[in-house]
Amino acid sequence: MIKVFNDFLPEEKAEELSAAIYDTPEHWWSHVHKYDKTENPIHYQNTLRDEYRKKEIEQDFIKSFHEGSFTYRFKRSTSHVPECACYECKFKEETLESEKFKNFIEEEMDLKDPFLYESFVSSYSSGDFLNLHSDQQRGIAFIFNLTQGWKPEYGGLLNVIKDENNIQTIFPKFNSLVLLNLGEAGTPHFVSEVSKYAPFSRIAISGWYNNAS
Numbered sequence: 014m015i016k017v018f019n020d021f022l023p024e025e026k027a028e029e030l031s032a033a034i035y036d037t038p039e040h041w042w043s044h045v046h047k048y049d050k051t052e053n054p055i056h057y058q059n060t061l062r063d064e065y066r067k068k069e070i071e072q073d074f075i076k077s078f079h080e081g082s083f084t085y086r087f088k089r090s091t092s093h094v095p096e097c098a099c100y101e102c103k104f105k106e107e108t109l110e111s112e113k114f115k116n117f118i119e120e121e122m123d124l125k126d127p128f129l130y131e132s133f134v135s136s137y138s139s140g141d142f143l144n145l146h147s148d149q150q151r152g153i154a155f156i157f158n159l160t161q162g163w164k165p166e167y168g169g170l171l172n173v174i175k176d177e178n179n180i181q182t183i184f185p186k187f188n189s190l191v192l193l194n195l196g197e198a199g200t201p202h203f204v205s206e207v208s209k210y211a212p213f214s215r216i217a218i219s220g221w222y223n224n225a226s
Contacts, residue, residue, distance in 0.1 A: 014122065014192075014193075014194040015173055015181060015183070015191070015192070015193050015194075016121060016122070016191075016192045017183060017189055017190070017191050017192075018189065018190040018192075019186060019188070019189045020188050020189075021157070021188060021189060021190040022108075022157070022188055022190075024188065027159060027187065027188040028161075029100075030100060030104060030157075030159055030218070031159040031160070031161055031187070031216065033100040034100075034134055034136070034159060034216045035213075035214075035216070037090075037134070039059050040058070040059070041090060041091060042059070042088045042089070042090065042091070042136065043056040043057070043058065043088065043089055043090070043091045044056070044057040044058070044059070044063070044067070044086070044087075044088055045057075045085070045086065045087060045088065045089050046067065046070070046074065046085070046086045047083060047084060047085050047086075048070070048073060048074045048077035048078070048082060048083075048084045049073075049076075049077040049080065049082035049083070049084070050070075050073055050077070054085075055070075056091075074086075078144060081144075081145065083144065083145075083146045084144045085141075085142060085143040085144060085204075086140070086141050086142065087135055087136060087137045087138075087141040087142075087143065088135070088136040088137075088138070088141075088214075089133045089134065089135050089136070090133050090134040090135075101132075101133075101134055101218070104218065105129070105132055109129050109132055109220070110129055115127050115128075115129075115222075118153060118155075118192070118222050121192060122153045122192055122194050123194075124152060124153050124194075124222060124223075124224060125224055126224055127152075127153065127222040127223070127224065128222065128223060128224075129220065129221075129222055130151070130152065130220065130221040130222060130223045131220045131221055132218065132219065132220030133218070133219060133220060134216065134217070134218050134219075135216065135217050135218075135219055136214045136215070136216050137169045137204065137207045137214060137215040137216075138207060138211070138214045138215075139207055139208065139209040139210075139211055140206060140207065140209065141169075141206065141207050142168075142203075142204055142205060142206035142207070143203055143204040144203050145174075145201055145202070145203045146199075146201070146202070146203070147195070147198065147199025147200060147201050147202075148195050148199045148200070148202075148221070149195075149197070149198060149199035151195050151199065151221045151223070152194075152195060152221055152222050152223035152224065153192060153193065153194055153195065153221060153222045153223075154191075154192070154193040154195055154219070154220070154221050155190065155191065155192055155193075155219065155220060155221070155222065156171070156185075156190070156191040156193075156217050156218075156219045157189075157190055157217055157218040157219070158185040158186055158187060158188070158189045158190075158191070158217050159187065159188070159216050159217055159218065160185055160187060160213075160214075160215045160216050160217070161187045162187075162213075163184075163185055163186075163187070163215060165184055166208065167207060167208050167210070167211040167212075167215070168205045168206050168207040168208045168211065168215075169185060169204060169205060169206075169207045169211070169215035170182050170183065170184060170185070170204065170205045171183040171185070171191065171202060171203075171204055172202060172203050172204070172205060173193065173200060173201070173202045174200075174201040174202065185215055185217065195221075
């Protein structure tokens with residue numbers, strides 16, 4: 014089950030979040046790479062040494078992609094200190110963990126007693142992608158799309174495979190909320206590569222809800 018809700022947040026709130034994400038300092042981001050030789054994602058920082066490390070794995074990374082192994086690269090927010098008052102933590106507390114939003118998830122997606130399993134800010138720039146995977150036992154996936162001025166030809170589109178002849182493509186419209194019921198077995202989906210001609214990054218706040226019991 015996939016549901017898309019346009020203009021979900023108050024316009025001023027969506028614009029405020031979008032601006033805050035684009036103003037996030039570089040050291041708050043982690044460059045995340047996953048390919049077949051890694052059990053867990055590799056997190057790189059914006060250092061010359063890490064730039065070299067990324068080049069070292071490039072051939073293995075490309076091979077993993079072509080062989081259909083779970084492969085991806087994009088930037089995401091890192092962990093936060095206790096009592097952090099940044100925009101992401103405030104949104105998590107005021108929206109994602111609110112009873113109002115959890116009740117909304119329960120009503121719309123038929124998930125009893127939802128709890129927030131994980132949330133993070135993502136940024137897809139030129140060459141970034143998330144290849145085919147299913148997210149088994151992840152419950153309900155959510156995506157708050159916060160990119161203004163995005164176009165389909167820039168890439169970065171969510172594609173959900175319903176069967177071998179049916180793929181649903183979801184455009185990351187600004188201030189839209191996407192909910193995806195993954196089911197126990199998961200639902201195959203991927204995010205297409207962002208074009209090198211995209212003028213800015215595709216940003217979102219994403220995560221999953223599971224059943225608390």
